[in-house]
Amino acid sequence: MSSTTGAEIVRLEGVTKRFPGVLANDRVDLSIMGGEIHAIVGENGAGKSTLMKILYGLYRPDSGTIYLRGAKQSIDGPGRAVALGIGMVHQHFMLIPAFTVTENIILGHEPSRTFLNFKKVATHIGELCRKYGFSLDPGAPVSSLSVGEQQRVEILKVLYRGADVLILDEPTAVLVPQEVAELFNNLRALKAAGKTIIFISHKLDEVLEIADRVSVLRQGRMVGTVEAARTDKRALAEMMVGRPVLFDLTKPQVTPGDVLLDVSGLTVPGRGTRPVVNAASFKVRAGEVYGIAGVEGNGQTELIEAVMGLRKPIAGAVHLQGQAATGLTPGELRRRGLAFIPEDRHKRGLVLPMTIWENLILGFHRDPGFSKPSGLNLKSIMSHSNEMKKRFDIRLSRLENPVLALSGGNQQKVILAREFSHDPRVIIASQPSRGLDIGATEFVHQQILKAKGAGKAVLLLSADLEEVMSLADRIGVIYNGEIVAELAADQVTPQELGLYMTGGKRQTREGVPA
Amino acid sequence: MSEMTTPNAGQAPVPETPAPSRRRFRLLPADPQARRFFWWQAATPFLAILFASFIGSLIMLAIGKNPFMVYAEMFSFSFGRIDSVGTILFRATPLIFAGLASALSFRINLFNIGVEGQYLIGAVFASIVGFSLKGLPAFIHLPLVILAAMLGGVLWAWLPAYLKVKRGVHEVISTIMMNYVAFSLMHWLIADIFIDRSQVIGAGGYGSPRVRMPLIEQSARIPTMHGFFAHFGINFPSHVYVNWLLFVGIALAGVMYYVIWRTPFGYEIRAVAQNPDAAEAAGINAKRQMFRTFLLSGAIAGLVGLSDLLAYFGYLDIDFPRGRGFDGIAVALLGKNDPFGVIIGAVLFGFLSRGAEGVQVFSGVPAEVITIIQGVMILSIVVAYEIVSRYIRIQKKKEAQ
Numbered sequence: 001m002s003s004t005t006g007a008e009i010v011r012l013e014g015v016t017k018r019f020p021g022v023l024a025n026d027r028v029d030l031s032i033m034g035g036e037i038h039a040i041v042g043e044n045g046a047g048k049s050t051l052m053k054i055l056y057g058l059y060r061p062d063s064g065t066i067y068l069r070g071a072k073q074s075i076d077g078p079g080r081a082v083a084l085g086i087g088m089v090h091q092h093f094m095l096i097p098a099f100t101v102t103e104n105i106i107l108g109h110e111p112s113r114t115f116l117n118f119k120k121v122a123t124h125i126g127e128l129c130r131k132y133g134f135s136l137d138p139g140a141p142v143s144s145l146s147v148g149e150q151q152r153v154e155i156l157k158v159l160y161r162g163a164d165v166l167i168l169d170e171p172t173a174v175l176v177p178q179e180v181a182e183l184f185n186n187l188r189a190l191k192a193a194g195k196t197i198i199f200i201s202h203k204l205d206e207v208l209e210i211a212d213r214v215s216v217l218r219q220g221r222m223v224g225t226v227e228a229a230r231t232d233k234r235a236l237a238e239m240m241v242g243r244p245v246l247f248d249l250t251k252p253q254v255t256p257g258d259v260l261l262d263v264s265g266l267t268v269p270g271r272g273t274r275p276v277v278n279a280a281s282f283k284v285r286a287g288e289v290y291g292i293a294g295v296e297g298n299g300q301t302e303l304i305e306a307v308m309g310l311r312k313p314i315a316g317a318v319h320l321q322g323q324a325a326t327g328l329t330p331g332e333l334r335r336r337g338l339a340f341i342p343e344d345r346h347k348r349g350l351v352l353p354m355t356i357w358e359n360l361i362l363g364f365h366r367d368p369g370f371s372k373p374s375g376l377n378l379k380s381i382m383s384h385s386n387e388m389k390k391r392f393d394i395r396l397s398r399l400e401n402p403v404l405a406l407s408g409g410n411q412q413k414v415i416l417a418r419e420f421s422h423d424p425r426v427i428i429a430s431q432p433s434r435g436l437d438i439g440a441t442e443f444v445h446q447q448i449l450k451a452k453g454a455g456k457a458v459l460l461l462s463a464d465l466e467e468v469m470s471l472a473d474r475i476g477v478i479y480n481g482e483i484v485a486e487l488a489a490d491q492v493t494p495q496e497l498g499l500y501m502t503g504g505k506r507q508t509r510e511g512v513p514a
Numbered sequence: 515m516s517e518m519t520t521p522n523a524g525q526a527p528v529p530e531t532p533a534p535s536r537r538r539f540r541l542l543p544a545d546p547q548a549r550r551f552f553w554w555q556a557a558t559p560f561l562a563i564l565f566a567s568f569i570g571s572l573i574m575l576a577i578g579k580n581p582f583m584v585y586a587e588m589f590s591f592s593f594g595r596i597d598s599v600g601t602i603l604f605r606a607t608p609l610i611f612a613g614l615a616s617a618l619s620f621r622i623n624l625f626n627i628g629v630e631g632q633y634l635i636g637a638v639f640a641s642i643v644g645f646s647l648k649g650l651p652a653f654i655h656l657p658l659v660i661l662a663a664m665l666g667g668v669l670w671a672w673l674p675a676y677l678k679v680k681r682g683v684h685e686v687i688s689t690i691m692m693n694y695v696a697f698s699l700m701h702w703l704i705a706d707i708f709i710d711r712s713q714v715i716g717a718g719g720y721g722s723p724r725v726r727m728p729l730i731e732q733s734a735r736i737p738t739m740h741g742f743f744a745h746f747g748i749n750f751p752s753h754v755y756v757n758w759l760l761f762v763g764i765a766l767a768g769v770m771y772y773v774i775w776r777t778p779f780g781y782e783i784r785a786v787a788q789n790p791d792a793a794e795a796a797g798i799n800a801k802r803q804m805f806r807t808f809l810l811s812g813a814i815a816g817l818v819g820l821s822d823l824l825a826y827f828g829y830l831d832i833d834f835p836r837g838r839g840f841d842g843i844a845v846a847l848l849g850k851n852d853p854f855g856v857i858i859g860a861v862l863f864g865f866l867s868r869g870a871e872g873v874q875v876f877s878g879v880p881a882e883v884i885t886i887i888q889g890v891m892i893l894s895i896v897v898a899y900e901i902v903s904r905y906i907r908i909q910k911k912k913e914a915q
Contacts, residue, residue, distance in 0.1 A: 310795060331797025342795055351789040362785060363796030366778050375777040 008070070009034040009196050010055065010086075010165060015064030017050055024050040026220040027064070032165070037187060037197045039207040039228070042217035043240055043437035044408060048200050051217070052167050055198075056088045057081040087163030089154045091170045097143035101125070104142055105157045128159055133189045135182075146502070147295070148179030152186065165196045172206055176295060177465065177498040184210050202240075202438075204233045205466075216240055241438050249445055249470050252453035256473070257286030258322070260457035261307075261338075261426045266316035268302045270481075276302040278481040279316065284426065284457040289448065291472025291489065292461045295501050299481035300461050301343060304430050307459075308340055309333050321425055334363060339424035341415055343431040343461065345408075349415045352404040356396055357385040359403045360418050388417035393443070409440025416447055427451055430461040445471060465494050479503050551906045558898045559848055563862075565898075566891035573883055584877050588884075591872025598868050600754030606857075606864035607756070607821040608633075608835075610763035612842020613849060613856035614770055615667075615815035620851045621774065622787045622807045628674055628689025629815040630839025631696030632667040636816025637823050638700050639666030641830035642708065644730035644823075655733040660820065667816025668809050670696060675808035679801045685808070697836070703727075704832050726831030736824040757825035759817075763860075766814070767853035774853075783807055815839065844892045850899070863888070 010032040017025040025047045032038050042048045053059045055066065057075040066073050068084055075081050078088075095104050102122045110116060122138040129136050134152050142150060151171060158166055168187075172180045187197055187210060201207050207214055208228050216223040216239040223239045237245040261284040270276035277299045284290040294300055305311035307318055309330045317326045320336050334340070342348030350359050361370050361381055370381050385399050394413045396406060403414060412432070419427065429448060433441040448471055452458055462468045468475055469489055477485040477500040484506040487497070499505040571581035592598045612629050619626035626632075640663040647655060674692055677683035705725050713723040736757045740750050750756060774780035782803045785793040790800045818838050823830060845863060849855025870884035 308795065329797065329799065330795055331799065334797045340795060342792075347789075347791050348795040349792055351785045351792050353788050354784060358781065358785075362792065363798065365781050371778050375772065376781065378776075 007034050008032070009068065011067040012051070012055070013065045013067070015051065015054060015061045015066070017054060017059060017061050023220050025054070025061070028217070028220075028222045030215055030222065031225070032196060032198060033213075034196050035191060035194050036212040037191055037199055037210055039199045039201060039211035039214045040217065041202055041204065041207055041214060041236065041240060043202065044435060045437070046217040046240070047220040048217055049169065052088065052169065052198065052200060055081070056086060056167060082161050082163070085162060085164040086167065087158030087161060087165070088167040089151070089158055089169065089171060091173060093150050093154055095142045095150055095153060098141060100139050100141050101136055101145075101153050102138045104153055105160050109161055125156065125160065128156055132159070132186060132193060134186055146179070147174050148182060151175070151183065155186065165198065166190070167198045167200070169200045170202075171199070172201065172203060176501050177494045178502065180206065204236050207236070208233060218242060237438060245438055245442065249449060251471070251473070252449060254287030254453060254455065256288040257455060259283045260286050260321050261459060262319040263307060264317050266303065266306055266313050266318065268299070268306045268311060268313050270302075274481070275314070276481050277306060277313070280478070280481070280483050282476050282483060282486065284459050286457050287452055287455045288474070289452050289458040289460055289472045291468035291475040292459070292478055293465060293468045293475050293497055293501060294463070294478035296463050298478050300430070300478055303478070304343070304428060304461060307428065308338070331363070337425035339419035339422070339427045341419055341427070341429040341432050343434065345411055345415055350403050350411060353402050355400050356394075356403050356406070356414060357381055357399040359414050360385050360388055362418060364418070364422060388421060392417040409436045409443070412436060412440060412444060416444065420447065420451065424456065426457045426459070428459045431463065432460070433464070433467060465497055469494065469497070477501055479506070554902050554906065555850070558902050559850070559895055562895040562898045563891055565894045566887050569890045570883060570887035573886060574879060577879070579877065579879055584873050584879050587877045588869035588873050591876060592865050592869045596748065597751050597754050598872070600750040600756045602861065602864040602868045603760055604754060604756045604821070604864075605867050606860040607760045607763055608818045608838045609841055609845050609860035609863050610760075610767065610857055611814055611818045612838050613845030613860050614763070614766060614853060615811045615818065616842045616846035617849065617851040617853065617856050618770065618814060619808060619811040620846055622783045622804055624678070624804060624808055624811075625686050626671070626689055626808065626811050626815070627686050627843065628671060628692050628812075628839070629818065629842050630836070631689070631693035632670040632812045632815035633818035633839055634696045634700045634834070634836070635670040636663035636666035637819030637830055637834060638703055639663055639816070640820060640823055641727050641730060644734040645728040648731060650733055652733040655731065656736070659734045659824065660817065663816040663820055664813040665816070667812040667814070671809050671812025671815070675805050675812075678808070679805045693839070700834075701832055704830060710829070724831050726829045729829050730824065734824060735828060736820065738825065755826045757821060759821045759825065764857060767857055770853040818842065847892060848895055
């Protein structure tokens with residue numbers, strides 16, 4: 001399969017895919033040129049993944065045709081797609097940690113059934129790495145690799161199987177800025193070698209940086225394809241959402257007041273001998289957003305659970321509004337003015353099969369306003385729910401429907417409405433915009449800044465650096481369960497944060513207020 | 515917030531939420547999709563009953579009987595005679611309590627298999643209070659006996675509940691063990707401690723005394739409902755023991771429905787059952803709620819034996835009916851843990867047991883055939899629910915993608 005730079009390599013015509021009740025792809029046309037980096041952007045549920053799964057043979061389209069190098073093809077499974085030179089790198093890696101890079105790459109495509117010459121295979125993989133500028137040791141076990149390196153293994157896996165067309169599903173979602181830069185270098189090398197790359201994303205800055213052309217999907221329909229050099233973020237966002245989007249969040253200028261949340265030396269035991277959270281200390285003041293940045297899995301979840309009373313720390317203390325609050329139950333903490341937006345709203349935030357109104361009062365259902373001696377006060381609950389619906393613009397058809405019927409953004413609004421409506425003093429927001437589309441993210445961000453403006457103390461955890469930097473006043477970086485740096489948000493670059501997040505740098509102990 | 519109320523272009527305008535409906539006890543879900551699934555779920559027990567009857571027909575054919583004739587006999591014997599109707603209601607009474615006790619624990623994802631032991635201990639407590647307190651008026655004595663029965667059930671549920679919440683011991687294991695202990699303990703208390711030694715042996719010194727506790731005072735007996743039914747022109751003969759506990763059971767089902775759906779306590783049960791992590795994060799003490807619900811289940815279980823004890827036998831002996839607790843699990847399953855579903859399930863079981871007598875006597879079909887139908891019915895209901903819920907899950911997933 002020679003390089004086909006310049007000519008059309010993939011063509012989709014009128015691809016339609018319907019799921020019961022949802023039109024995931026509606027007569028989508030798409031043309032991908034050989035040797036280009038083609039980004040596909042759109043909000044959650046716009047049909048990006050469905051379209052790519054059709055191209056990779058995971059779904060069959062209800063109608064429409066797929067042409068490859070000008071020939072009509074019926075792709076009835078991933079095996080067929082691979083045979084046609086199409087490879088897909090999924091968002092979640094499928095690697096065996098105990099195996100080496102080489103073993104993982106050849107898994108399922110072993111060159112021989114009887115005797116494996118690992119040396120020869122490793123040499124071949126080494127050549128591939130050199131050719132595309134991948135820095136990887138083919139003999140290293142995957143468990144010793146960073147997330148970025150694991151992603152390279154996944155890409156190599158696809159290349160090893162002879163793919164010309166690589167589909168990357170949200171590849172930057174799991175990476176820190178340095179890793180993103182390296183990925184982009186790899187992608188440029190692949191492009192120079194004549195490979196075609198389809199890049200799914202919703203991060204517009206990255207798309208504009210790496211892509212040659214950008215196709216925008218909205219609600220299952222192809223809005224259009226534009227050249228990256230001739231568009232900008234604002235125009236793309238408008239194509240995605242269908243209305244102008246405000247990007248510049250103006251932080252309300254508030255003089256920070258008293259310390260409302262004081263965490264000192266908090267240590268949480270892990271599964272092994274090392275604590276997952278090691279002597280974490282920080283203070284959040286009234287009218288301040290304190291961001292905690294970190295690569296996922298560095299103790300953020302455990303830290304928040306310990307603060308929220310969901311997990312027992314072995315050392316350290318939490319003070320809420322100046323009063324000792326260590327070891328209190330979540331219920332007691334909430335009564336003292338702590339609100340909680342959990343990172344996983346399906347696990348910790350909502351009871352999905354229960355109705356919207358029931359979820360709007362979860363935890364407050366025994367408040368005198370909502371319950372009478374004879375039982376729940378449905379009248380006041382319903383009027384409260386209707387008020388929340390209006391105030392937080394929750395788009396729902398009936399309050400009696402289960403909350404699982406709502407979209408992710410509206411589910412998050414239910415949580416925001418519940419947590420913000422009881423006048424909390426301190427708000428813990430963990431990954432508050434995860435999985436939300438642009439409109440809902442914008443809403444969540446505005447609510448957080450509004451809370452700050454109203455003099456509340458906000459502790460914000462996010463894996464999204466852009467989010468932390470645009471909302472927070474101060475940023476604590478967590479690495480390996482420790483707060484390794486504390487920085488003012490307006491005096492730090494993403495690159496510097498990335499260094500701290502990956503353990504490449506740490507502040508001296510004096511820099512961190514004990 | 516005003517800047518946020520601009521509707522997303524392209525998104526269909528969302529209609530205003532209609533004012534909360536006056537009818538609080540909505541039977542059908544409002545959402546069309548949910549309504550469709552509701553009908554699917556509602557139909558499952560009936561399909562399972564049909565399937566079980568079909569299997570029963572095959573067995574009847576195998577033993578050379580005409581299934582249509584047998585089923586016709588079963589129906590005419592059960593519903594064509596007033597004493598059969600009364601018997602069905604009498605037999606359904608303990609099953610209502612057993613079904614409610616099981617259903618309540620299932621509601622919070624606990625599998626209380628110990629209703630069996632809990633009701634035996636409840637009956638022991640009731641019997642002791644029933645025969646030992648003398649000279650009390652019925653309006654004091656009877657409530658005391660009922661409270662004693664509930665206390666017995668709670669005590670027997672306490673240990674498994676404690677072990678579950680504090681030590682993580684699975685309640686199925688511990689309650690099964692407690693059932694054995696309960697039965698042996700009951701035997702010992704009847705045969706060795708409280709045995710009625712004042713029994714008069716039959717004339718001439720023949721016969722032997724019953725192994726039973728002393729007779730329960732009249733003031734602690736439950737009256738039959740014959741007088742009540744006579745108002746409606748239904749006259750049950752005296753060999754029918756349908757009693758006021760039937761009324762209590764139905765009322766209890768109504769109370770349970772209200773508690774589950776309309777009180778903070780029931781709200782917490784549902785929240786803990788469907789997402790303990792979210793309930794906990796919202797400040798609900800999930801373990802405490804499980805503990806309390808389990809004890810409440812035990813309290814209801816304690817009432818299971820009262821209909822037999824106080825309206826029929828009038829004493830507790832070592833042959834006191836057993837197995838009602840296990841029937842209760844089946845009844846709860848049939849009723850989908852819905853209090854009113856439990857009543858329907860209990861009446862169905864009462865009908866099957868009465869019908870079995872009819873076909874045995876008049877059609878020559880062994881009662882065991884009906885027992886087989888009963889077993890197949892339970893199995894097919896479990897399977898049918900699973901199939902339907904899997905179907906619904908797949909549909910929902912498809913629609914969500």
